[in-house]
Amino acid sequence: MLRIYDLKCDYRRNPVGIDDIHPRFSWKLQSDKASVMQTGYHITIHDGARTIWDTGLVSSKSSAHIEYDGEPLRSRGIYTWQVEVRASAELHEEESALSDTASFEMGLLSVEDWQAEWIEAEETTDPMTMMPAQYFRKSFMISKPVKRARLYQTAHGLYEFWINGEFGTEDRYKPGFTMYYKRLQYQVYDVLPLLRSGENVWSVILADGWWRGVTGGDVRNNFGSTLAFLGQLELEYEDGSREVIISDDAFVTSTGGILQSDMKLGDVYDASLEPCGWKLPGFDVSGWKNARISASAYTGKENLIASNSVPVRRMEALQGKALRDSEGSLVIDFGQNIAGNVKMTFHNLTKGQKVTVEFGEDFKDGAFYNRTVAHNTPIPGLERFQQIDYIAAGTCEETYEPLFSVFGFQYLRISGYEGEINSGDFEAYAVYSVLEETGEFVCSSRLVNQLVKNSRWSQKGNFLDVPTDCPTRERSPWTGDSQIYAKTAGWFAEVYPFFEKWMQDVAADQCENGKILNIAPNCMMMHDPVALKAQKEYLAKAAAEAEKAKSDGDDSAPYDPMVSIMANIYAPDGGYILDGSSGWGDTATITPWTMYLRYGDVRILKQQYASAKKWVDYMIANAKNKNELWASELWYTENGGSDGQYVWDTRYQWGEWLEPDVPNVVMRGPDAFIKPDPEVPTAYLCY
Numbered sequence: 001m002l003r004i005y006d007l008k009c010d011y012r013r014n015p016v017g018i019d020d021i022h023p024r025f026s027w028k029l030q031s032d033k034a035s036v037m038q039t040g041y042h043i044t045i046h047d048g049a050r051t052i053w054d055t056g057l058v059s060s061k062s063s064a065h066i067e068y069d070g071e072p073l074r075s076r077g078i079y080t081w082q083v084e085v086r087a088s089a090e091l092h093e094e095e096s097a098l099s100d101t102a103s104f105e106m107g108l109l110s111v112e113d114w115q116a117e118w119i120e121a122e123e124t125t126d127p128m129t130m131m132p133a134q135y136f137r138k139s140f141m142i143s144k145p146v147k148r149a150r151l152y153q154t155a156h157g158l159y160e161f162w163i164n165g166e167f168g169t170e171d172r173y174k175p176g177f178t179m180y181y182k183r184l185q186y187q188v189y190d191v192l193p194l195l196r197s198g199e200n201v202w203s204v205i206l207a208d209g210w211w212r213g214v215t216g217g218d219v220r221n222n223f224g225s226t227l228a229f230l231g232q233l234e235l236e237y238e239d240g241s242r243e244v245i246i247s248d249d250a251f252v253t254s255t256g257g258i259l260q261s262d263m264k265l266g267d268v269y270d271a272s273l274e275p276c277g278w279k280l281p282g283f284d285v286s287g288w289k290n291a292r293i294s295a296s297a298y299t300g301k302e303n304l305i306a307s308n309s310v311p312v313r314r315m316e317a318l319q320g321k322a323l324r325d326s327e328g329s330l331v332i333d334f335g336q337n338i339a340g341n342v343k344m345t346f347h348n349l350t351k352g353q354k355v356t357v358e359f360g361e362d363f364k365d366g367a368f369y370n371r372t373v374a375h376n377t378p379i380p381g382l383e384r385f386q387q388i389d390y391i392a393a394g395t396c397e398e399t400y401e402p403l404f405s406v407f408g409f410q411y412l413r414i415s416g417y418e419g420e421i422n423s424g425d426f427e428a429y430a431v432y433s434v435l436e437e438t439g440e441f442v443c444s445s446r447l448v449n450q451l452v453k454n455s456r457w458s459q460k461g462n463f464l465d466v467p468t469d470c471p472t473r474e475r476s477p478w479t480g481d482s483q484i485y486a487k488t489a490g491w492f493a494e495v496y497p498f499f500e501k502w503m504q505d506v507a508a509d510q511c512e513n514g515k516i517l518n519i520a521p522n523c524m525m526m527h528d529p530v531a532l533k534a535q536k537e538y539l540a541k542a543a544a545e546a547e548k549a550k551s552d553g554d555d556s557a558p559y560d561p562m563v564s565i566m567a568n569i570y571a572p573d574g575g576y577i578l579d580g581s582s583g584w585g586d587t588a589t590i591t592p593w594t595m596y597l598r599y600g601d602v603r604i605l606k607q608q609y610a611s612a613k614k615w616v617d618y619m620i621a622n623a624k625n626k627n628e629l630w631a632s633e634l635w636y637t638e639n640g641g642s643d644g645q646y647v648w649d650t651r652y653q654w655g656e657w658l659e660p661d662v663p664n665v666v667m668r669g670p671d672a673f674i675k676p677d678p679e680v681p682t683a684y685l686c687y
Helices: 446-462 479-492 496-508 529-552 561-567 587-599 603-624 641-646 679-686
Strands: 002-009 016-018 024-031 037-047 050-054 078-088 095-098 102-106 134-142 146-156 158-163 184-190 198-207 228-237 242-246 252-254 258-262 266-270 304-306 312-319 321-324 330-347 354-360 362-364 367-369 387-391 397-400 407-415 426-433
Touching (some): 002 078, 312 330, 330 446, 354 367, 362 407, 387 397, 426 446, 446 479, 479 496, 479 587, 496 603, 587 603, 603 641, 641 679
Parallel strands (some): 016 102, 184 304
Antiparallel strands (some): 002 024, 037 078, 078 095, 134 252, 258 266, 321 330, 330 426, 354 407, 362 367
16 A cells, blocks of 8 residues: 655645745655555645645656745645655556645745834843843733634844743744844744633743854854844634734833843843743733834844744753762763753752852863863953853742753753752753754664764754854854765754755855855854944953053963954954855855755755855955965976966965864964965865
8 A cells, every 4th residue: 555644845744934935845655565666746735725736647756845836825824735646666556645634834925914013122232241131021812712823923132932821832042043134034833722811921031142142252242232022923813803913112021030141151040030920911010111112223024034944942851960079069960961951950049049050061080170161251241151150039949941041061060059959850951953863873883883873962962053063162153064064964864954044044144255254154253333343442452451461561461362363353355364264165065065965955056056156256266366475386387387276375274174183273373374275275176
């Protein structure tokens, strides 16, 4: 018997809130016979009772990437689809099967569909100061039966939301990381099960996230220094009427227990300041103020796109084991290095008691050790690192689970708490993009199997909406790391939608001259000109003071070379002076091609072609520039003729970045900028 299963639309099962007007369909076949091969398919798509696309019988062996070509799809449209497949095998007659019904739902396809207003809470912000999370709530009444409820939301910063005190979704770290000025994702959720008759409450918390947090090196306010929220709740009643509840100045706002929350630095949380019951109906909002409509230049709606990758969620859960290290510190060991977070429970704390929880990956000489991830910084306020400071409310049992930070760790070191550790008091969970696992490898070698296991955990720890280089010291989407690993990633999991989304942001952050940034979207530089001006002024002043202290021999103000480096790191043609290196920028060509070879979906090549061509043109232009410091080499001499125009020996190059026993380009100093080794750049240009 022939069976059709695993129906997907744009790589997802029954997706809600897409904006692809030519979605792609796929399915799989199962048969009790051997060597069965599809010979044709027939897809029908319906808008209610009306058929909007009927392919007829198409002779084809393909069961993937079948692109919609029917009537124009409409905003909010809910469509159902089925596929009939014909197949045959040697010595067997042709047979056919009809699939179950699947669905897909469109998001908001035009700016005019948005009635909501961008809202803010903070009247003033200091780009150099850490700010508390922002709390928003709005109550509304429901007096008749609701048939359908959809919530469309996004934010500058990360957002979590609740309806009547219930989490609205399992998805975390929304709206994800994109080149926000050009591409800001919104999410769509079915909240019908959370609604009730009478008063309802829609509540939201905003935190720094990728928008203004520290996710790269020593930089905050990457895209802006003010948080903002945009949301639209659409209710369709059983009687056919509709109501739209929007983010506007009727939302009220305040702060709560989350005094600081940074994805990398961690949290400061004062449980005594958390307003009790603020997410529920009946809460007294006196003392809260009305939100204000944003006047920011960044709060338009033309850049809004539906989420087009997989969500980030809590995945594997690990129980912690308490122990004392060689220094007598209380340590919790989870037995596995992960990127994620911890739900922690404390007992019998006194009000105001501070418990500090530090996250680390290693032990050294029998003691908790996290200096592999901590580092000095010239920016004030960034001294904390992978740490939670919990300030107690003073109840017999208190539980805290960070919502907006994420850590790389196996161990916790706990200071300021000597209470009993019960089973389940510390539960860690891995957090990463939900990529369907598609491959496994096992052999007779224990060491090789462990290598594969380590690689898979490394992939999980570094696939959090964007491909990062490490989940501890920084969480930057380095382009070089991803293009090297993309092929392997595709053997372990279905990563096409993950890379399809990310590559569009690589292109969106590409410089006009074709240069690709080492990190994309770049989270180690400020895109916001106001915040950038403030940081440049601070760094220039700090660099001048450091230079003066050095020349005066003032040991009380030691010279910090990082200040001078950061003060002069921006390039006139965009990005940093280190950007545009071969191997890193080559993700513009290599990653789309790798995805095409792995999945056979040509769309990523079509979408990325212009970006790839700009990058190759940039490489060629740089190769044509002669480097006089290499003038005596063969490619510039009479024997070499015109070969020099194909040898890329200019600009900064990372080269063979971590070659054992060889000083890398950073250690080489200024020479790396003026006389780069040409072998690696030229090889990539040739490829």
